[in-house]
Amino acid sequence: MQAKSFLPPQRTLMGPGPSDVNPRVLAAMSRPIIGHLDPVFVGMMEEMKGLLQYAFQTENALTLPVSAPGSAGMETCFVNLVEPGDTVIVCVNGVFGTRMQENVERCGGKAVLVEDDWGAPVSPQKVEDALKGNPDARALAFVHAETSTGAQSDVEALCRLAHAHDCLTIVDSVTGLAGTPLYADAWGVDAIYSGTQKCLSCTPGLSPVSFSQRAVDRIQARSHRVQSWFLDLNLVMGYWGGGAKRAYHHTAPINALYALHEALVVLAEEGLENAWARHARHHEALRAGLEAMGLEFLVAPEHRLPQLNSVRVPEGVDEAAVRAELLERYSLEIGAGLGPYAGKIWRIGLMGHGASERNVLTCLSALEAVLGDMGAVTPGRAMAAARATYARQDRAA
């Protein structure tokens, strides 16, 4: 069997995630491995819990990273909170709402859909109607930051409605966490999951989750066993919540946890509000440059996520060819559209470490070069618009 070491190229990752990883995080990942029951490791886990609570703005004791990617974080929420026969109201305005529906159904629950256009936020009015029309609903599930479109929904308003109808709230903030304001406790979130590979500037593979006491009570009052052994929080809690007396559940992904710890330390050093403001700042400059080029945003201004910018592909342009050329000539990755927007939009991420002036200018110059050569945009304007935006921000500061 012949094979050689894999030496990846150096990319600039401005798709929907994974995003550019902070070099401090990569360095942390390659530190010496220690045992998952080593007292030194257990101390790190405790510190990690506090750092995650800070990132989510919660005091939930049950706050931890699931040892698998965001999709497993989603499944953790559903398999623990949904029992066969439960009705769950699921808001669908993109790919990840549809995946929530899949999860509810695979748990034996009944998903009542609240549908909005892709690119639009979840409509609180429709949610209220669904809650009124389904008094037996036990939970409301929705996406804070829809990675497939770049639209954000009003978490606080949706949680208020759910609680008024005695429903738990399950929130997807895979792309939201650390990129745009999120206050899990103040907004009334009962269960939330995220990913490491977006605005935390960490490698993919873990899913931070947090559960309120109401959610924990629901889990402990279940009448059916959780269908997943790996994701059963009754068991996971024995390891993550056990203090010095941790029960072995599964072998934690040690080095991946080093990486997440370092990413959270970086976030704490910057400060959450500063990180949110930085994402907003670079989004404004990118937006100015893209619009100066003549590109149009999919999402209305008031619902846009600063960290994920969806723009429409100009008429007659082969979007895959553009992405291939960006990758080939500039080693720059941007994202394609999904579902109804496959071939019709690009998704440009400004996430975590990648939310920087360098990345904004790299993206605008490369995109302008490739699209300009095709005659698809007006060249020569993007850079000036972005720089004028930065200058205006600097004067205002």
Add this chain to the structure above:
Amino acid sequence: MQAKSFLPPQRTLMGPGPSDVNPRVLAAMSRPIIGHLDPVFVGMMEEMKGLLQYAFQTENALTLPVSAPGSAGMETCFVNLVEPGDTVIVCVNGVFGTRMQENVERCGGKAVLVEDDWGAPVSPQKVEDALKGNPDARALAFVHAETSTGAQSDVEALCRLAHAHDCLTIVDSVTGLAGTPLYADAWGVDAIYSGTQKCLSCTPGLSPVSFSQRAVDRIQARSHRVQSWFLDLNLVMGYWGGGAKRAYHHTAPINALYALHEALVVLAEEGLENAWARHARHHEALRAGLEAMGLEFLVAPEHRLPQLNSVRVPEGVDEAAVRAELLERYSLEIGAGLGPYAGKIWRIGLMGHGASERNVLTCLSALEAVLGDMGAVTPGRAMAAARATYARQDRAA
């Protein structure tokens, strides 16, 4: 929020895993991240499949690393192969057989147990009786290498019996793979899962799995949807099996996959048979040293795993205090017993990169120092016995 970077100590890991990681693997892990749909990454995935086929000694097309630890690999096998109402014969001779039973039951299946003493192998005679007594059984599940005891079972004999009764075989080789002979195809394994943090000398977090065509046919003929979205192979196959046209399922743990790729390249460079022989060689020396000290093995010689050595704690010794002192004074980790053997055995791993003369001598000298001070073993003999064993092996070679 105040926190500092986590700087782990340098340990020697000789417990039941995670084991010492090859420095090449740690270096690979911190290489620059690229996208999970990047053509360069897709090429690496294809190569990884071939490397895993080599490690498992299989030509199964459905061979891939699950994006989560070994427990999730186990769950992948059960949720895809077991349907509600199915009878599965589950062999229990340690912790992981019990976990298999949990998995079957959470899938709505009926687990028929074949029980053997912890430390003993699975009895083919009892399995045959169970197969005869349960003609409706659809699968036989057992552990190749029981991590909780260090006993190995006869995979080939058990698979032959299962096939004679038209049962699929589901095999746990978390600790077996790359440490002791395993021929998935020649032995008739239908579904197998392993872990990265044992004899592959990689960090924990991924679970290599492989499924035969018979297993794939069973999955495709299911009448119930797989209860896990994350682990549904019908979906995972679209990403790992899709060639150039990969469908997005979940975000692959990129850097963890770099690490596994490198670990598999290291294995291919050494050669599988050489790796097996190396584990056997160092096991012999460790055994000689431990026995010279006066320690007794739990498992009978013919059923011992070279990579996991369980020895009985001498009468009157506080085993946890010994492990704590080994960790404190020598930065050496060995494992505790589980279940009925909690407090009664130590589990000493010689896995992958850690199956080395250096580790054998480190372990023997540290253990002899700590136990000798307590008067629990005869000092001054272990090192000579180990060195004599190496000398004898060298002469024979």
